[in-house]
Amino acid sequence: MWLYKECEKRQIRFDVFITTGNFAVDCAAIAKLAKPHKRVVVIGGDGTLHLTVNALINTECSLALLPQGTGNDFARGFSCNISDWQESVFSQSDELIDIGQINNRYFINIAGIGFDAYVVKALQDKPAMSSFGYSFAGFKHLLSYKPRRLVGNFAGQAVSQINLITVFANHRYFGGGLAIAPKAQLNNGLLDCYAMNARGSFANLYRFLRLLLRSHHSMKGLIYQQLNSAVITSEGLSIEADGELIGETPATIKVHPQALRFCIPVKGNKKAPNK
Known part of the structure; x- marks a missing residue:
């Protein structure tokens, strides 16, 4: 080597x-x-x-x-x-x-709650063999995903919505090459938060396509903010960090500059x- x-x-x-x-x-x-x-x-x-x-x-x-x-x-x-x-x-x-940091785990890239964690969990028994495999798994599992309500407080802002995906990003890419957080920086003392609400199955598919095409920033219903702390009080929502399934909500999120x-x-x- x-x-x-x-x-x-x-x-x-x-x-x-x-x-x-x-x-x-x-x-x-x-x-x-x-x-x-x-x-x-x-x-x-x-x-x-x-x-x-x-x-x-x-x-x-x-x-x-x-x-x-x-x-x-x-x-x-x-x-x-x-x-x-x-x-x-x-x-x-x-x-x-x-x-x-999300609960007791540190992450260098991205932590997520919702559809991304659902896909990570689904791939535990049969991991993707390529970046394309992650995207394909996203399409495959999108229609079977059952969104749940996420309730929390993001840097003083109350949030309550049926959650498709919520991520806290320290860097830019996740899910095998999806540029979820193109503005994220590693040294600004902030996490880029994207909270995308769920709608019907076809609307969710459309949103996933927008994410693939890197045009999700202008989507209606997308909450975007930079923050240094957040709390999620909803229980039982799966959490992934850096592509690893690490537990369930409730969760406390913060950044260590x-x-x-x-x-x-x-x-x-x-x-x-x-x-």
Whole structure:
């Protein structure tokens, strides 16, 4: 593997950890193994990245990424190729970025309640094999999704609606390449919140198509705001974070500004997005 050979060539001592699928056990093991190191490199996708963020939060250890997953939604937001990511692994600098939190889980990309969590749950037994697979699963499960009322308070604004999807975004993409939050930034101390109400089956399909075409910002019934905290009081709604099913509402959401050191890749000679 390229990384192993590069570390040996640079005479950098490293440890290797292979995840087991048990979140609590893996999280504790990564946190312990990372203590003597200055940087952890994730070789994987959004799920492995999510796990590692939870292990490294509140530490001085920086995080680098070599995107090797199916969706790679967080990485997609930088529009960089693999050589750019490889370069960032050994960069002498890193930047403090914001990290979101929903209940007891931290997230680096996006947390969602509603249809997205429903699709994540449906894909647990049969994961998508490509980014297209996520979009196809969205179409497939949209007609069977039964929306429920979401009640909460988003940065002082009362919200009560039949929920199609509500996301809290720290970065731009989710669901295998859907640009749900094109304005989101990693270092502004805010999450971009999109709350889309549900209507009839065909209207919901139309809304999903608008999302695919990146024209959802102008949709009627869409609540968009930037916030640093939110509370959802409805019970029993599934929650996903960084593409991982993590629990159910009620939920408390907040952002931790500049909470993690991350090696942001640079595309060519230009600064990466969110700089």
